[in-house]
Amino acid sequence: MTVLPDNGFPLAAGFPRATHEQWQSLVEGVLRKSGKDVPGTAAEAALSTELDDGLVVQPLYTAPDGGGPPGSAGFPGAAPFTRGSTAAGGAAAGWDVRQQHSRPDAARTNEAVLADLENGVSSVWLTVGGAGVPVAALGRAVEGVHLDLAPVVLDAGGEFDSAARELLRLYEERGVAPEAALGTLGADPLGHAARTGVHDAVAGHTAQAVALAELCHRQYPRLRALVVDALPYHGAGGSAAQELGCSLATAVAYLRDLTAAGLGVEAACGQLEFRYAATADQFLTIAKLRAARRLWARVAEASGAPAAGAQHQHAVTSPVMMARRDPWVNMLRTTVACLAAGTGGADAVTVLPFDHTLGLPDDFARRIARNTSTILVEESHLARVIDPAGGSWYVEQLTDELARAAWEWFQEIERAGGQEQALRSGLVAGRLAATWELRRAKLAERREPVTGVSEFPQLVERAVVRDPAPAAPAGGLPVVHRDDAFEALRARSDAHLAATGARPRVFLAALGPAAAHTARATFAANLFQAGGIEPVHGPVPGAPGTAAAAFTTSGTTLACICSSDAVYAEQAQETATALKAAGARQVFLAGRPGDRRDAYVDSGVDSFVFAGGDVVAVLTSVLDRMGVA
Secondary structure, eight states: OOOOOTTSOOTTTTSOOOOHHHHHHHHHHHHHHTTOOOOHHHHHHHTOEEOGGGOEEOSOOOGGGSSSSTTTTOOTTSTTOTTOSSSSTTTTTOOEEEEEEOOSOHHHHHHHHHHHHTTTOOEEEEEBSTTSBOGGGHHHHTTTOOTTTSOEEEEOGGGHHHHHHHHHHHHHHTTOOGGGOOEEEEEOHHHHHHHHOOOTTHHHHHHHHHHHHHHHHHHOTTEEEEEEEOHHHHHTTOOHHHHHHHHHHHHHHHHHHHHHTTOOHHHHHTTEEEEEEEOSOHHHHHHHHHHHHHHHHHHHHHTTOGGGOOOOEEEEEOSTTOOSSSGGGHHHHHHHHHHHHHHTTOSEEEOOOTTGGGSSOOHHHHHHHHHHHHIIIIISOGGGSSSTTTTOHHHHHHHHHHHHHHHHHHHHHHHTTSHHHHHHHTHHHHHHHHHHHHHHHHHHTTSSOOBTTTBSOOTTOOOOOOOOOOOOOOSSSOOOOTTHHHHHHHHHHHHHHHHHSSOOEEEEEEBBOHHHHHHHHHHHHHHHHTTTOEEEEOOSSBOHHHHHHHHHTTTOSEEEEEOOHHHHHHHHHHHHHHHHHTTOSEEEEESOOGGGHHHHHHHTOOEEEOTTSOHHHHHHHHHHHTTOO
16 A cells, blocks of 8 residues: 555655565665675575574565465355454454463452452453362352343363352352353363373263253254363463364364264354463464464365354463463463464453562462553553554465474374374374473573563572462473573572572682673573573683682682673683682683684683573582582
């Protein structure tokens, strides 16, 4: 579209049209200044970013990259529903703000539920059974809740049938007409099997889920019986495409079960709610939610009911991305994830409280979580535009590529006998584990940094303590977090502090003026603190003799030399020799050694730390060598 100013002349009329080749030539020049001599398309490729599933994010997108011919994404509320499940999207009232509650004490849960509903939350997500509120206490937990106004979403694991029956009983007891009952009963036999590894109960649970779906279809038109929960696959380290493919295979399995019991395809589709993770990678989350709708529309079309392909989506901010150290940063992560979920067209959004991984959230954490959506909807007006990312060449292309990768994984699962068989055989677990292993390496090398954990950690932070949360179902797919490896290192440091009164320490020998050493001294301090090792700074400006003298009074046996390459050439070898003579058991040098490696090693340098190295391996070996259990 050409934008015209008030005088009617195109804004770009006086400028020559730039070509893709001209831009590539400019990129070549910039890269050449940084020491990379790469021509043409290789220069552009050097700026690209690899994602999971073989996807690559290009630095520049143009019209031919738009993911298909104009209009192929359709319109909101119409097949293939890429642009939204309803015509108005969230423009009328924003998305459903859904808060999760898992505290077993029904009375305290009730207080929290009522506080949420009075302050911006529109639906309640209750964990019921062994991992939350006892089924028998469900009535107490929702006491005072207008069940015909606030949807109740159950998450009861293997106890879903008894929890659902209890909720239906409460509707009747409290005079809620069947047609006014709102919510989701939460049956998810395959998701429960994925979490617990118990597959023998799938058949029985499926029969119960089908019976609930038939009941809802006959008597409760605004209730959904089943949830297609993709969180177990995301939580085990799966990629976006794997999460989508597993959800699609699960939904198809449920669709077969429901239609075999006599429900029509349209009615069966209406019994399903889909739950996905929203991460701080905003564009990938937006594309994932858009691709999910497109994929399910394709299934509905192939099943003979294209109008039934409008997927009802519940997005939950990713538990995998939540950090245990410096948990306040989680507020920033969940804000971006919530923005992405809303922009991506989720019908309901749950923002996990910032202290989610530490236990049961307190009132402050829940208030911040619910207010995140309120600010984005009411103050930022994010919901006023339907599918605001639609038409972006980048987003459309990413949506298309992600949908294709997810469809390929879905077809592989189907060829293996469907989702249940793929879980039983270990196909799903093996594929997710392989994906997580690749990501774990990126985390260890800080190519995927975690602020407050692997980057800019704070050893003096005050620990945030919460009431312990009930044990979640386990025994099936693993539950991973991005901070797992670093958390293990920090726990070793904490134990050492508790036992000795001091943390493990490293002496930073900063050589030369501040301009020479600051960058690498900061790098080294961050690196060692990520493993709970406290940096002790030597005198500045430093020199070999003064560094060695300061080391002897530092109370540590570990040293790291920090400065520029130019200063290293003049002082690093002498400093390493002096540090070893002063009693250093291990001497590091910050930066890549280049062709001087042998000289540095001969003078006493034991190891080198630099960007792109395996930080977890380095820190683990350091703690081992220092005798930190």
